[in-house]
Amino acid sequence: MSPTPLMEIEDLRVEFTGSAGRRVRAVRDVDLTIYEGETLGLVGESGCGKSTLGRAMVRVTEPTGGAIRYLGADITKLRGTVFRKTRADLQMVFQDPFGSLNPRRSIADIVAEPLLRARGTGRDEARKIVDDLLDQVGLGREAGTRKPHEFSGGQRQRIGIARALAPSPRFVVADEPVSALDVSIQAQVINLLSDLIRERGLTMLFISHDLGVVRHIADRIAVMYLGQIIEIASRDDFFAGPAHPYGEALLSSVPALSKEPRRERIELTGELPDPADPPAGCTFHTRCRYATDMCRTEAPVLREVQPGREVRCHLPLIPVKGTS
């Protein structure tokens, strides 16, 4: 199996102008490839830029610089109708089950919208597709005539999933799709989402701060810290032992399963630095227990330390071997 890249992110930057004209660099120098059919888990703590990266990838937030190649074509350069229709291949499941559905519209109208607007599907055909989708997400087609406020948070996320799948996208960004739900509902929604994605052979960027959820759903994992990707690894490699000290700290916060060796609990000290004024050198050095003088002055680059494993650290926790 030779994986084909579906989304290639190159040197992506997203900046916001904050208060008093300060430039907050929410996403910096991100290079990331997502392969066709895989689910990439993007993890990191609140405010690290993972949502911004996800939103920039579907251009709901405009990137400040860099390229986003979808099947080789840079979508940051697209405009007008071509852009609207191409982008319908990229969909999103939102975090907030309440804000993401228009309270004034019926469920059927909400789910049919991308079919009617981006795909030019006729009303009758769209109606059938919507009915099928509502059945598939477990709500039943009768749900179509009702309004969003008649549904619970978990049901609304199912509607959000149906809407995202309606235009038959190839890439879906799921931005913390279950973090607003009760724990008892989370598993159902996650399983539904991952089943539908796998059945259709879709590619997904799954954003979460919950490593337990990511472990369940992702094939590969990317870790973000202060707007940068600091580690990329396959799921099994990452959970066997992260290469970046930040990944190690994150993983140590997840309760271990009984069969696994006990992990040392590493508590990060200090606050997340101000993203408008990131520390010099390695951005993680202020909270890293291995930091040396080099880390304080010289910024590490993201490099491949083992096949398929990239890390942005001078002193990775795994041996460097077998790379070109």
Added chain:
Amino acid sequence: MSDQTTTAGFRTAFAARRLGRGPLAAGSWIVVALFVLAAILGPIFVSADPARGTNDTLLPLGAAGHLLGTDDLGRDELARMVHGARPLLMVAFLSTALAAVLGIGFGLMAGYLGGKVEWLIMRLMDLALAFPSMLLIILIVSAWKPGVGSLVTGIGVALAPGLARLARALAAREAGRDYVLAAKLGGTRGPRILVQEMLPNLAGPMLAQVVMTLSVAAGFAAGLSYLGLGIQPPTPDWGYMVQAGQEFLYTAPRLVVMPAAATLLFVVACNFVGDDLRDALDPRATR
């Protein structure tokens, strides 16, 4: 923030039940309804011709055949009052409708598009607001010919910026909501996003402001007729009636007091109705 959207559906469903609570609000609704009814149906019930003069000039209140007396030309004052409601209400409603279309349209565009378009639209609105409204309306009316068309245009243009400001603020808030982003992702074009997705969610708070604008428009309409820039005689009109009656302020004060009081009552009632609508649609905003 999210609980506000949760309750949006319920809010609409129950808003109607909260309308008209308290004597002031209920009374205001009744007054506005009566005025509208009087303007539409009144002329059917009052048979006297408001424009026909007789020799019975300046009859007092309660005179035989003339319940509210007659004016200086012997015209039936009741008929004049009833017919006079029509131009005022018509100008007020039409100019408010124009202000709503212009103000909400530009405000939505500014709030949704942001950036340079927003800057340009809102600076134009600021410019219009910088003029005293009355002056702006007089400018527009006198550049054209006095009458319903110019009056409606003038008042509508003068009142649009206030509505545009509110619409822009509300639209800017809605534009960042996920449901709008989802519509964009679904390939929905800008104009459709504005009308189909955002407008229904702004309609509640905008409606209250539009009704408030109605009272201001009625005030301007009456003021301009008083100045002779509105409805031209012989069509009866409250503003003009006040002006014409001034001459007899001491001998027959009712000729001034009745149309003036009617205008005031309508303007004030519209204001309270607007207040009531706002309270009913967003119960947490006040008190």
